[in-house]
Amino acid sequence: MTNDTIAAVSTPVGQGGIGIVRVSGPDALGVGRSVFSSRGCLKNRLTDFKERRFYYGAFTDPSGGPAADDGFFVFMKGPASYTGEDVVELHCHGGALTVKKCLEVVLKAGARLAGPGEFTKRAFLNGKLDLAQAEAVIDVIRASTEGALNSARRRLEGGLSKKVNAIKEPLIEMLAHLEAGLDFPDDVERMPEGLLKGLEAAEDLIKELLATYEEGMILREGIKTLILGRTNAGKSSLLNVLLEAERAIVTEEHGTTRDVIEEVLNVRGIAVRLMDTAGLRAAAGRVESIGIKAAWRHAKDAGLILYVIDGSRPDGFTEDLKNLELIAGKKVLIVANKTDIITGKRRAEIQEAFTGNKAVFISALKEEGISELKEAICGAALGHGLNKAGDNAGGDMIASVRHKDALGAALASLKQAKAAASNGLAAEFIAVDLRQSINALGEITGETTTEDILDRIFSGFCIGK
Ligand SMILES: Nc1nc2c(ncn2[C@@H]2O[C@H](COP(=O)(O)OP(=O)(O)O)[C@@H](O)[C@H]2O)c(=O)[nH]1
Ligand SMILES: [Mg+2]
Numbered sequence: 001m002t003n004d005t006i007a008a009v010s011t012p013v014g015q016g017g018i019g020i021v022r023v024s025g026p027d028a029l030g031v032g033r034s035v036f037s038s039r040g041c042l043k044n045r046l047t048d049f050k051e052r053r054f055y056y057g058a059f060t061d062p063s064g065g066p067a068a069d070d071g072f073f074v075f076m077k078g079p080a081s082y083t084g085e086d087v088v089e090l091h092c093h094g095g096a097l098t099v100k101k102c103l104e105v106v107l108k109a110g111a112r113l114a115g116p117g118e119f120t121k122r123a124f125l126n127g128k129l130d131l132a133q134a135e136a137v138i139d140v141i142r143a144s145t146e147g148a149l150n151s152a153r154r155r156l157e158g159g160l161s162k163k164v165n166a167i168k169e170p171l172i173e174m175l176a177h178l179e180a181g182l183d184f185p186d187d188v189e190r191m192p193e194g195l196l197k198g199l200e201a202a203e204d205l206i207k208e209l210l211a212t213y214e215e216g217m218i219l220r221e222g223i224k225t226l227i228l229g230r231t232n233a234g235k236s237s238l239l240n241v242l243l244e245a246e247r248a249i250v251t252e253e254h255g256t257t258r259d260v261i262e263e264v265l266n267v268r269g270i271a272v273r274l275m276d277t278a279g280l281r282a283a284a285g286r287v288e289s290i291g292i293k294a295a296w297r298h299a300k301d302a303g304l305i306l307y308v309i310d311g312s313r314p315d316g317f318t319e320d321l322k323n324l325e326l327i328a329g330k331k332v333l334i335v336a337n338k339t340d341i342i343t344g345k346r347r348a349e350i351q352e353a354f355t356g357n358k359a360v361f362i363s364a365l366k367e368e369g370i371s372e373l374k375e376a377i378c379g380a381a382l383g384h385g386l387n388k389a390g391d392n393a394g395g396d397m398i399a400s401v402r403h404k405d406a407l408g409a410a411l412a413s414l415k416q417a418k419a420a421a422s423n424g425l426a427a428e429f430i431a432v433d434l435r436q437s438i439n440a441l442g443e444i445t446g447e448t449t450t451e452d453i454l455d456r457i458f459s460g461f462c463i464g465k
Contacts, residue, residue: 005031006118007111009099010464016094018071021102022464023088023111024119029075031109032088034062036073049075059090059102062109068101069093083119084126117461121454124446131446131457132161135400138461139220147269151219151397159396160403161445167205167410168441171434174198178431195430199418202437206411209396213404215382216397218303222264222271223381226298228323229308230316231255231279234337237364238308239263239276242374248276255284258291260298268378275302280323296326304331304380306373309354311336311346311361317353324357331380334359335373340366398444402457406443413437 005025011018023031029049038057049055054074058067071092081087092102107113117138124134132155139152154160174195227235236248236257248261261276275298278284278291299305305327309320324332334354339347340363351359360376362369398404417433442448 005111006114006122007031007103007106008114008119008464009103010089010119011094011099013096013099014094015096019092019094019099019102021090021092021099021106022119023090023106024081024083024085024114024122025111026086027110028086028088031106031111032073032075032090034109035059035105036090049073051075051077051080054091059092059105061105068105069098071102079126079128082128083122084128085122114463115458116463117458117465118463120461120465121458124454130158130161131449131454132164132403132444133158134446135402135457136160137465139399141462141465144264145219145222145266145269145271147219148222148271150269151216151399154396155399160398163205163209163396164441164444167202167209168438170198171202171414171438171441175431175434175438178427178434181427182431196418196421199414199421203411203414203418206407206414209398210404210407210411212397213399216399218270218381219397220399222273223303224273224298224301225275225304225306225377226295226302227274227276227306227308228295228299228327229279229335230310230319230323231281233279233308233310234364235279235308236261236276238306238335238337238362239274241364241367241370242274254281255279255288258287260291260294267374267381270378270381272304272377272381280319299327299330302330304333304377306333306335306377307357308335308337309350310338311342311350312338314346314349314353317350321353324354332357333373333376333380336361337364339363339368402453403444406440409443410437410440413440 003026005023005027007021007023010020010022032049036055036057036059038055052074054072056070056072058070060067069092071090074089074091076082076087076089078085078087090102090106092098120129120134120137123129124131129137136152136155140149140156143149143152227239229235231254232252236250239248239261240246240250242265243263247263249256255278257276258278260278263274265272265274277295277298278288280292280295284292307320307324307327310316334357336347336350336354336359339361347361358376358380360369360373362373398407413433413436417430417437420429420433439448443453
């Protein structure tokens with residue numbers, strides 16, 4: 001049901017200056033009226049609210065009794081509201097109990113508790129946002145780095161939708177032309193001129209957008225970054241230096257780290273999810289071996305591996321090269337550590353021994369080369385990197401499996417349309433594929449989306465948004 005009146009607490013649970021209960025739906029004003037009174041006395045109920053004006057008063061159970069709390073009341077008349085419906089907000093004291101009590105009086109007055117993301121779902125259904133924008137709302141809320149926030153804000157402002165529509169519109173025109181040819185075969189040339197070229201152009205644009213997936217995901221979700229290497233290379237020291245905190249135990253003893261230690265670091269706007277691991281060595285005890293197995297397991301799905309080598313111990317390089325072979329094909333940065341005790345000649349040797357991967361020289365002990373390493377991490381994660389403000393220089397990106405799958409389906413149908421056109425098949429066949437491609441693109445912005453896709457998207461939201 002989309003036309004009942006829903007309510008939820010829209011501010012985080014906990015203590016804060018203000019807590020907000022939001023009410024949306026055809027009876028929002030009625031619900032508001034029956035709980036709000038200007039001087040804590042229900043006899044003083046206001047009946048005539050001006051829109052978008054704050055009124056101070058008390059929130060009381062419609063059947064009477066002491067006020068749940070006092071605060072501000074504001075009314076936003078639909079469609080000029082977030083959901084596109086009539087919306088009332090009660091701004092009360094920001095305590096866990098005060099907001100709970102205010103929500104209770106609103107529910108008693110006839111509103112229903114909103115489900116996760118239900119306000120935003122209504123905004124989508126009422127045409128206030130398209131689906132790509134609605135999805136971006138939760139990404140804006142969850143963003144923990146500048147990069148994630150900027151990328152989500154671009155989508156919220158409609159950047160991605162505009163791109164998708166720009167691909168879709170010429171296809172719709174081509175389809176209309178083809179279909180006109182079917183309906184009035186005598187009047188219209190059956191095979192529109194430039195059809196193949198148009199299909200190819202759309203194909204290129206879809207491929208371009210698909211290519212942004214990996215970076216879009218990294219901006220949104222961060223990058224799983226594994227610190228790997230032999231024992232005593234300085235992995236835990238590196239973790240500590242990057243975090244600027246004594247997070248992991250560092251000793252000169254081999255096999256100090258056993259568990260995987262995870263921390264998130266903001267590197268120039270990217271959430272780098274660092275994992276320090278047990279050093280790789282053959283002669284490990286039982287517990288340590290479990291740690292080493294975990295390290296290899298995490299290596300499989302890591303987005304980036306910082307392979308730390310002890311630059312002062314060339315006797316271990318053969319072992320290092322063997323380990324690197326096991327992670328061939330992954331994004332790897334060689335972090336050559338302990339520059340404070342190695343000579344320039346040794347540096348050259350290291351560079352020669354590890355030519356396959358980019359090497360960064362650091363001293364975790366003396367904290368040297370760390371900003372260069374951060375730069376390299378950023379460059380390895382995002383091809384083009386970010387500018388100083390954490391803005392993604394690459395423009396609009398897709399940032400979900402849903403977008404990727406929809407674009408993939410659109411591309412596959414386009415290819416079929418192209419094959420049909422170049423094989424001289426009848427316009428009907430081309431039209432079918434073309435329509436499928438258009439529908440797949442429409443899924444991104446929500447023109448052609450089923451109810452269970454919507455449910456899946458909005459169930460990931462928080463209640464109250
Ligand atoms: N000289 C020097 N020693 C270091 C450096 N980084 C780590 N170490 C030392 O190497 C040993 C092992 O360090 P640790 O971080 O525990 O290595 P891990 O086993 O790879 O985690 C410790 O004694 C550290 O003090 C460095 O940059 N220079
Ligand atoms: Mg360690």
